[in-house]
Amino acid sequence: MLRETDLLWCFNKQSVLDKFVTTSDSDHNEGFSTCNLEISKAGRGLFHGTLDTRVPKDGRIKKAGYCSMRSQRIRKSFKRDATYDWTLYNTMVLKVRGDGRSYLLNISCEGYHDITWNDIYHYVLFTRGGPYWQISKIPISKFVFGSKGRLQDKQTRMRLDKVTHFGIACGDKIPGKFNLEIEYIGLEFDPNHEEEFAYEMYKTEKYIVGV
């Protein structure tokens, strides 16, 4: 229905939280950040932890400091891989209560070739901070295409019928504690939003872009 939010995840019980996996750089010996996803005092999902930008002295790592939560792969029967089909929607809706930091929303889509496995669409989730809830509506057309965290020169639209994972990451280079309370993550169809892709896709000069 128009203007109605369909919930993907409503973080009100542990079983929903179990569908997410948290990762931080300390899990891979690449830093010292830690994070956790728990039920908060208000009965919602609380993604919290400590961001640490110290770099381990192994001579290999240049930068450190990230924490992320990501949904587990959706499956069909007999553990076959499935994908979300979000073609009916054009807006992402999140009801969150943050701490003033900015977070990163990540959507990964399925690709056939192995070089596409690290392709993720990103957008920023700004939080107000404070005890009040905020509802952020983000048009999916605004998500930026990146590979291994590097924004790509040749931007493409997201394959909304091939969405495999959704995640939220904290890595704003500010060391310290972070708290992001999430009530729900949903999708909406906004008929007034006609934009298909927010970034320029015109032809550019040869051998300068996308090489």
Add this chain to the structure above:
Amino acid sequence: MATKILRTFLRSKPSNYITKRYESKEKSLITYDPFWNKSKKDKSSYLEVIKMFEGRDIRRRGHVEFIYAALKQMDEFGVKKDLEAYKALIDVLPKGKFIPTNIFQAEFMHYPKQQQCAVDLLEQMEDNGVIPDTEMEQMLLNIFGRRGIPLRKFWRMMYWMPKFKNLSPWLLPEKLPDNTLDLAKMAIQRIMSVDPTVKINIYQTEEIEASIDKTWIVSGQSETQKSLLAEQNQKQPLVVKGPFDVYMRDQVVTYFTLIGEIRPEHKDNRDIDDVSNIDNPPGIPGYIGSTAIPTIYNTVHEQDDGTIVAICATGTSSRDSLLSWIRLLEKYGNPSLSELAVIFTLTSPSSSDMITQDSQVTVDDEKRAE
């Protein structure tokens, strides 16, 4: 003849001359860091070191190493957000020499170390949120030519960085105030931006005679919240919750909330498809019929974990300053507070100061407290 010369040459030196010379000296490798011995670490001395390096040698030997060393020192000299410093560093690279002259040079990364160095410099700019300008483009063009990899990096930055620069709906000024009071005021204003009728008041605890901590309090309360507080059930206590943190970019402000009773959420269970009993259509206030302004069932302040009646940040974040805050609220427009019980859930006395990243601010604040 030759053997004779050789013999005299060998004999003329003491046998253990070479070994002795090395024994007496320091064995560790000493690197010369031009930034290290600067007594004053600021922008002018940073630019001075760069100028000195440029004037030392016409060939500018070791400029890549110099730029890497200079990039590491930027934080210490306080120039990591300064475009001029980055431009001065790029200016160290020689003009014209690194421009490829044929397609093979252009394709196979002409002068790779120097190009990588310039890319790393641009990346540091990007990480610190410094947007380059067209003058920098011209400098890079003069150094690496149009096919250079630093130019690609530059054009990418110029495409993306302005797109994200002013994206935040709660935009902060480029430079945050050094004063903790101003910062706390900004933070409370940002939190309370949910209610446009909010009033931010700055109180001094000196007004309350019984207060021990003499400090400031930034308190945010709207008219709606005042009426919500006035309607608070006398048997239910109010709760002061905190400390909570809010990030203003890299600065942290600690705030406290005054929470009232939980009000039930208004549920409209009417079936909107039911046409058996339709109400009269509402009139236009003042023109047709007698209508009241539609009642607001739930304000933003009424959340299911309590009604937020007021928010504050204090200079010391101590229990005593919060007590003064409650008394000040009572004095300024909330007389019902005198009959209500207030519970403090401060688990432990908070640190004597607001938690700030900048040590200078902390010192400044301590002086204020004195």
